[in-house]
Amino acid sequence: MAKAFELANTQVFRRAAMPKSWTDLVGRKLFLALITLGVMLKKFDVANGVMRPRVRQEIARAGMALLPMFFFVALALGFLVVGQTVSALAKVGATDYLGSTMVIVVVRELGPLLTAMLVLARVGTGNVIELGTARALGEVEALEALGIDPVHYLIVPRVIGMALGIFALTIYLIIGALASGYIFAFLQDVPLTPGDYYKQIAESLNWLDFALLALKTFAFGFFIATVTCYHGLAQPLRLEDVSRVTVRAVTQGVIVCVLVDAVFIVLYLVT
Amino acid sequence: MSETFTPALLEMHGAHIGALRDTSLTVVEDVSWSVAPGEFWVVAGQQHSGKSDLLMHAAGLMAPLRGSCRLFGCETNNSDTSHIDGRLRVGFVFAGGKLFNQMTVAENVALPLCYQKNLAAAEAAQVVAALLELLGLAPFADMTPANLAANWRLRAALARALVLKPELLVLDNPLGGLGGRHRQWLLDFLDQLWRGHKWFGGRPMTLVVTTDDLLPWHGGPRKFALLADRKFFLLGAWREVESSGEPHLKELLAELAGATM
Numbered sequence: 001m002a003k004a005f006e007l008a009n010t011q012v013f014r015r016a017a018m019p020k021s022w023t024d025l026v027g028r029k030l031f032l033a034l035i036t037l038g039v040m041l042k043k044f045d046v047a048n049g050v051m052r053p054r055v056r057q058e059i060a061r062a063g064m065a066l067l068p069m070f071f072f073v074a075l076a077l078g079f080l081v082v083g084q085t086v087s088a089l090a091k092v093g094a095t096d097y098l099g100s101t102m103v104i105v106v107v108r109e110l111g112p113l114l115t116a117m118l119v120l121a122r123v124g125t126g127n128v129i130e131l132g133t134a135r136a137l138g139e140v141e142a143l144e145a146l147g148i149d150p151v152h153y154l155i156v157p158r159v160i161g162m163a164l165g166i167f168a169l170t171i172y173l174i175i176g177a178l179a180s181g182y183i184f185a186f187l188q189d190v191p192l193t194p195g196d197y198y199k200q201i202a203e204s205l206n207w208l209d210f211a212l213l214a215l216k217t218f219a220f221g222f223f224i225a226t227v228t229c230y231h232g233l234a235q236p237l238r239l240e241d242v243s244r245v246t247v248r249a250v251t252q253g254v255i256v257c258v259l260v261d262a263v264f265i266v267l268y269l270v271t
Numbered sequence: 272m273s274e275t276f277t278p279a280l281l282e283m284h285g286a287h288i289g290a291l292r293d294t295s296l297t298v299v300e301d302v303s304w305s306v307a308p309g310e311f312w313v314v315a316g317q318q319h320s321g322k323s324d325l326l327m328h329a330a331g332l333m334a335p336l337r338g339s340c341r342l343f344g345c346e347t348n349n350s351d352t353s354h355i356d357g358r359l360r361v362g363f364v365f366a367g368g369k370l371f372n373q374m375t376v377a378e379n380v381a382l383p384l385c386y387q388k389n390l391a392a393a394e395a396a397q398v399v400a401a402l403l404e405l406l407g408l409a410p411f412a413d414m415t416p417a418n419l420a421a422n423w424r425l426r427a428a429l430a431r432a433l434v435l436k437p438e439l440l441v442l443d444n445p446l447g448g449l450g451g452r453h454r455q456w457l458l459d460f461l462d463q464l465w466r467g468h469k470w471f472g473g474r475p476m477t478l479v480v481t482t483d484d485l486l487p488w489h490g491g492p493r494k495f496a497l498l499a500d501r502k503f504f505l506l507g508a509w510r511e512v513e514s515s516g517e518p519h520l521k522e523l524l525a526e527l528a529g530a531t532m
Contacts, residue, residue, distance in 0.1 A: 046389075047385070049386075049390050049392070049418040067383070138367075139369060141369065143325070144332050145330060145332060145365070145432075146435075147358045147387060148383065153386070
């Protein structure tokens with residue numbers, strides 16, 4: 001079975017013609033996503049000496065390395081959105097709705113989506129450029145000649161790194177934004193104690209929020225990594241094509257994030 | 272006396288070779304070729320004659336558009352996965368090396384060993400250091416490929432292809448762009464591999480090289496083939512190359528003779 005995936009990978013990378021229609025393009029990405037999932041499961045224990053450091057490196061790149069930027073973004077989000085919302089609700093005497101508003105705006109929507117967009121811009125573009133250059137310089141063929149599955153070696157660590165990175169950064173962003181938002185509201189003399197503020201938020205959260213938040217962020221990471229890796233690897237490229245496909249990958253990454261978000265909105269509404 | 276049958280490492284029958292950049296495009300038609308263990312083949316051809324594409328097929332990295340290609344007895348078509356293990360028995364030295372630019376020379380050489388044998392970098396270090404020493408690359412072990420001259424990049428690519436001790440070594444235009452000293456070193460080293468190098472247990476290695484310059488390969492019991500006009504011509508030994516009436520070969524040799532005058 002693992003060999004069947006390996007062969008399918010080769011066929012992905014050998015496919016010469018560019019996608020001819022939107023359905024073809026979507027189909028190819030879904031095909032790559034399925035292959036990636038299959039390889040991830042079937043080769044979970046293969047070449048750990050090489051793969052584990054690569055996965056750690058990708059987690060650091062899509063997670064730890066972005067912490068300073070996310071600290072700033074969390075502060076900004078707290079001051080600009082959360083703090084103003086809190087003070088506006090306080091002015092109209094609607095502080096009872098504070099918890100549910102914060103959960104819907106920050107925990108369910110803004111936190112995950114903003115994190116995904118920032119990781120797409122910062123790490124996704126890097127993926128396309130690195131992989132596109134490697135493809136154009138023939139490094140993918142070199143990997144295959146060494147019996148190394150390019151999906152396993154190049155895509156799987158990026159998918160894991162990005163999924164875990166977006167999940168962790170979303171948690172940091174939500175906590176940071178809620179905390180800095182309260183500080184902003186406090187500075188505006190909003191009559192709300194920190195205990196009441198966090199109690200309201202905690203009471204508005206249920207187990208489904210945690211479960212869907214985790215699922216949503218993993219889905220963002222998986223699909224952003226798949227789209228960017230597809231554009232970097234699974235097409236015939238020359239060096240001069242790399243900048244063009246980077247722009248295309250970012251556009252399609254944004255579209256994919258919005259679509260995933262829409263699916264989760266439906267899930268929230270249904271459950 | 273009964274003759275023992277040795278199966279060919281590589282066999283092509285009526286194979287139509289597709290281009291790497293566009294797999295629907297046929298670059299060489301109707302290749303019928305057999306490489307037996309211990310042979311040393313030199314495939315000559317002008318630039319863009321399909322030499323690299325032929326080697327991609329010979330190493331099992333691409334399947335022929337038509338006809339058959341068997342590597343170590345396994346068909347390399349897209350519906351059969353049994354040939355994938357055979358890839359590990361082939362060492363491939365690409366034109367220009369195609370080393371991984373983010374890694375040092377030592378890391379490049381260690382990668383196939385660590386991946387295939389599931390070793391940590393420290394565990395592979397001893398083997399890698401010995402191989403780098405053998406190829407004169409020890410002083411460059413910690414340098415990245417971009418900082419190496421083309422001569423040394425080729426040696427690093429050769430080290431990477433040899434680290435898994437392959438049975439069949441294919442080299443795509445290995446003499447291209449090499450300086451005189453490195454060119455002679457490589458020719459001597461490939462001869463040593465073909466006769467059986469002690470580092471590889473004294474086992475003779477089967478070699479296939481492509482070239483656009485036939486003269487350096489003159490001599491020795493090498494076999495020659497020619498790629499021209501999308502066709503594959505089996506020529507045989509050097510004396511048959513010299514006596515061949517093939518116009519493209521004459522042209523190539525005349526051009527070379529002119530260039531060396």
